[in-house]
Amino acid sequence: xxxxxxxxxxxxxxxxxxxxxxxxxxxxxxxxxxxxxxxxxxxxxxxxxxxxxxxxxxxxxxxxxxxxxxxxxxxxxxxxxxxxxxxxxxxxxxxxxxxxxxxxxxxxxxxxxxxxxxxxxxxxxxxxxxxxxxxxxxxxxxxxxxxxxxxxxxxxxxxxxxxxxxxxxxxxxxxxxxxxxxxxxxxxxxxxxxxxxxxxxxxxxxxxxxxxxxxxxxxxxxxxxxxxxxxxxxxxxxxxxxxxxxxxxxxxxxxxxxxxxxxxxxxxxxxxxxxxxxxxxxxxxxxxxxxxxxxxxxxxxxxxxxxxxxxxxxxxxxxxxxxxxx
Amino acid sequence: xxxxxxxxxxxxxxxxxxxxxxxxxxxxxxxxxxxxxxxxxxxxxxxxxxxxxxxxxxxxxxxxxxxxxxxxxxxxxxxxxxxxxxxxxxxxxxxxxxxxxxxxxxxxxxxxxxxxxxxxxxxxxxxxxxxxxxxxxxxxxxxxxxxxxxxxxxxxxxxxxxxxxxxxxxxxxxxxxxxxxxxxxxxxxxxxxxxxxxxxxxxxxxxxxxxxxxxxxxxxxxxxxxxxxxxxxxxxxxxxxxxxxxxxxxxxxxxxxxxxxxxxxxxxxxxxxxxxxxxxxxxxxxxxxxxxxxxxxxxxxxxxxxxxxxxxxxxxxxxxxxxxxxxx
Numbered sequence: 001x002x003x004x005x006x007x008x009x010x011x012x013x014x015x016x017x018x019x020x021x022x023x024x025x026x027x028x029x030x031x032x033x034x035x036x037x038x039x040x041x042x043x044x045x046x047x048x049x050x051x052x053x054x055x056x057x058x059x060x061x062x063x064x065x066x067x068x069x070x071x072x073x074x075x076x077x078x079x080x081x082x083x084x085x086x087x088x089x090x091x092x093x094x095x096x097x098x099x100x101x102x103x104x105x106x107x108x109x110x111x112x113x114x115x116x117x118x119x120x121x122x123x124x125x126x127x128x129x130x131x132x133x134x135x136x137x138x139x140x141x142x143x144x145x146x147x148x149x150x151x152x153x154x155x156x157x158x159x160x161x162x163x164x165x166x167x168x169x170x171x172x173x174x175x176x177x178x179x180x181x182x183x184x185x186x187x188x189x190x191x192x193x194x195x196x197x198x199x200x201x202x203x204x205x206x207x208x209x210x211x212x213x214x215x216x217x218x219x220x221x222x223x224x225x226x227x228x229x230x231x232x233x234x235x236x237x238x239x240x241x242x243x244x245x246x247x248x249x250x251x252x253x254x255x256x257x258x259x260x261x262x263x264x265x266x267x268x269x270x271x272x273x274x275x276x277x278x279x280x281x282x283x284x285x286x287x288x289x290x291x292x293x294x295x296x297x298x299x300x301x302x303x304x305x306x307x308x309x310x311x312x313x314x315x316x317x318x319x320x321x322x323x324x325x326x
Numbered sequence: 327x328x329x330x331x332x333x334x335x336x337x338x339x340x341x342x343x344x345x346x347x348x349x350x351x352x353x354x355x356x357x358x359x360x361x362x363x364x365x366x367x368x369x370x371x372x373x374x375x376x377x378x379x380x381x382x383x384x385x386x387x388x389x390x391x392x393x394x395x396x397x398x399x400x401x402x403x404x405x406x407x408x409x410x411x412x413x414x415x416x417x418x419x420x421x422x423x424x425x426x427x428x429x430x431x432x433x434x435x436x437x438x439x440x441x442x443x444x445x446x447x448x449x450x451x452x453x454x455x456x457x458x459x460x461x462x463x464x465x466x467x468x469x470x471x472x473x474x475x476x477x478x479x480x481x482x483x484x485x486x487x488x489x490x491x492x493x494x495x496x497x498x499x500x501x502x503x504x505x506x507x508x509x510x511x512x513x514x515x516x517x518x519x520x521x522x523x524x525x526x527x528x529x530x531x532x533x534x535x536x537x538x539x540x541x542x543x544x545x546x547x548x549x550x551x552x553x554x555x556x557x558x559x560x561x562x563x564x565x566x567x568x569x570x571x572x573x574x575x576x577x578x579x580x581x582x583x584x585x586x587x588x589x590x591x592x593x594x595x596x597x598x599x600x601x602x603x604x605x606x607x608x609x610x611x612x613x614x615x616x617x618x619x620x621x622x623x624x625x626x627x628x629x630x631x632x633x634x635x636x637x638x639x640x641x642x643x644x645x646x647x648x649x650x651x652x653x654x
Contacts, residue, residue: 042558043476050467050486050533053459056509058489058528061500068500075506124390126367127383135390137639138398140646144635145402146587148605149624152612153405156621165404165420197397202646209647216366223370229379232368258495261589265609279495286499287594298499306496313491 069300075293086300090285096301098273099281102188106263106277107256109192114252118200119245122207123237136208140201147198151265154194155181158266181267184274191262191275203248210244211237250316254309278305402632409433409625413618432622440611442604442623449603449627452522452592453585459527460581461574468536469562473548483537490530498590501525505595521595526585532577539573540566576645579638586631 035041069086073079090096125135142150157165158180167177180190218236227235238245260279263269269276269284278301286298373379408416412429419425436442467486471479505521506514515521543566551561567574589605596602599610604627612620635642 039474039558040476043470043474046466046470046474046558046562047476047482048466049459049463049527050470050482053463053524053528054486054489056504056528057501057525058497058530059485061497061504062489062492064500064503065496068503073503075503121390121394123368124386127369128387128390133639135394136643137635138394140635140643141398141402141632143646144583144631144642145628146605146631148587148589148608149627150401152608153401153621153624156408156617157401159417161417163418163420168420201398205643205646211367214367219366219368219370229368229373237368254493258493264590282495282498283590286502293499295499295503299496302495302498306493309493310491 065299065303068295069303071296073295075295082296086296087304090297090301090304093281095273095276095281099276099278102263102273102275103257103259103277105188106192106259106275107253109189110195110256111249111252113192114196114199114203115249117196118203119207119241121200122204122211123233125204126208126211136205139204142198143201145198147261148265150198151194151262154197155266158190182271184271187267187271187274191266194266195259195262206244206248207241210241214240246316246319250312253312257305257309402628405621405625405628408618409622411618411621413616416617416621429618432618433626435619436615436622436626440615440619440623442607442626444600445602445604445607446626448601449586449605452519452603453582455519455523456526456585457578457581459523460529460532461577463527464529464532464536464577465567465570465574466562467533468540469566471533472537472540473543473561473566474558486530486533489528490534498594502594515595517596517598517601519601522585522588522592525591526581526588532580535577536570536573539570543569575638575641579641579645582634583631 068079070081070083071079072082072085121139125132125139128135145153159165159167160177160179160182161167162171162177164177164180166180170176170178179186181187214237218240219232222232222236258279259277260283263275263277263280264283267275269280282298282301282305285301286293286295369379369383374383404420407423408420410428410430410432411424412426415422415424415426470476471483505516505525508515515524547565547569548561551565556564587605588603592603593606596606599607602610608623608627611623615623
């Protein structure tokens with residue numbers, strides 16, 4: 001009778017004997033034939049596609065980006081080490097301040113519009129008894145439209161003439177036509193409205209999933225304590241969503257600090273640099289330079305942005321860690 | 327690389343990572359939310375029967391429904407209408423239904439004269455290749471890391487996961503230079519689809535999804551197959567792949583949608599208009615195209631993603647709840 005045939009209680013009481021004492025282990029000789037027979041070769045064959053694409057297109061570019069930020073590279077002459085020159089030049093670029101302020105402004109407006117609206121809609125949608133699938137599908141529709149098409153379509157909507165789509169709609173309720181993308185003051189909010197419209201569906205689906213997992217007993221208990229509808233939302237629903245809300249907040253900060261498509265396609269950073277964002281600035285350094293790409297400056301700036309984003313993620317993990325231990 | 331260089335307020339490498347912690351349970355819950363009702367929500371049965379609550383819930387329903395139709399469906403319907411409307415009508419009376427008749431010729435002009443046909447095919451080729459390489463890399467790597475488990479698997483696992491912490495923007499320039507001067511081959515990949523397909527395949531999120539799925543497959547099946555004399559290739563092809571259809575569906579949706587949406591990366595590595603996808607060509611042709619034809623081109627570019635969504639709605643919404651990150 002072997003150890004494993006004992007009933008569970010006995011097995012727990014008696015630690016199994018180490019197999020080494022049953023049959024003395026023989027150290028196998030390492031040679032190519034045993035390696036192949038042991039599955040070493042087939043392991044490598046299955047790993048090869050991943051190893052190749054990750055080495056060439058992920059791991060080595062990551063290392064390269066650190067190296068390049070300390071070099072001067074323009075593809076014509078061989079790269080030379082320049083120390084912190086790239087960082088100094090980026091930090092003294094008057095456009096950097098503008099880009100940072102604009103990106104923060106975009107992130108702020110995106111939070112202002114893009115955080116409460118999907119949450120509010122999701123809470124309402126979760127109370128719908130029939131046809132929830134239809135509601136989810138309608139809400140998700142804008143996410144399915146390719147972003148480039150969405151931006152180009154909204155550019156038509158934002159036509160500043162009184163007959164433009166949005167200006168006509170404003171006319172119905174007696175609001176005068178707006179310049180939308182044409183003026184420095186309204187350009188950024190216009191970008192954010194489109195971005196919020198395009199992304200809200202995804203957030204709604206995530207909130208809906210989280211709302212499903214709120215334990216119904218909590219609502220029952222709140223009712224026993226005499227809580228009304230709003231108090232239930234405030235004291236049960238929102239605290240239960242705290243985790244996913246925080247995740248979405250961090251995600252949105254990380255995404256908005258890399259915003260590129262909207263400013264690039266809507267306004268090209270204009271009018272008068274009012275929508276120049278950090279990523280647009282990186283793109284200009286590297287790919288829109290008449291003197292040839294300044295890859296050093298571009299990688300230096302993206303490295304600084306990445307460090308900021310890394311700090312964000314780190315703070316996020318620290319905070320969630322503290323919350324989960326409390 | 328994460329292939330999401332076109333960051334709208336949307337997906338991102340770091341974003342995906344944050345949500346993986348609870349992928350497994352969430353997937354089931356999302357499906358539940360779509361198929362059947364939860365036991366209860368904020369409102370109790372008792373409250374639902376109260377007159378005031380009932381009336382305001384009806385009001386909420388109507389507002390919610392109208393709002394979602396206007397915001398979700400409105401722009402698409404307007405685009406469909408504008409695609410077959412003469413330019414002047416769209417400009418002067420954007421909300422009137424064809425005051426001067428329907429102009430079907432917009433669609434054929436866009437398709438033939440603006441060469442949307444060619445860009446459409448380019449987009450299909452890019453999406454198909456990205457899908458193929460992403461599925462190939464994710465399934466083989468997932469199988470090796472989860473089932474074969476060589477001794478060094480944990481190290482590789484860490485190295486793959488670590489790339490999810492790197493924002494895509496860091497890779498932009500060095501990856502572009504890698505495409506210009508790839509190792510070993512010695513010839514530039516610029517203007518070839520390899521430049522889009524291969525970086526897209528280096529997607530850590532896919533590998534993680536597939537590996538987690540494989541981790542939960544019953545080990546007994548593999549053991550039984552092994553005792554029956556099946557080698558690692560046979561087990562992969564005849565047992566693991568057929569069992570992993572659900573997760574392959576999710577990875578496929580992510581891959582195809584991401585390829586259809588990607589803008590910045592193909593813009594950089596495919597400078598030749600003849601090989602560019604729709605997302606890159608549409609902004610470029612805008613200035614030389616009449617508005618009605620351009621709107622027809624936009625409408626044509628939207629058809630495939632919208633059709634895919636309508637057909638595979640459940641899979642899309644499940645994936646959206648799962649990744650959270652691939653909101654776009």
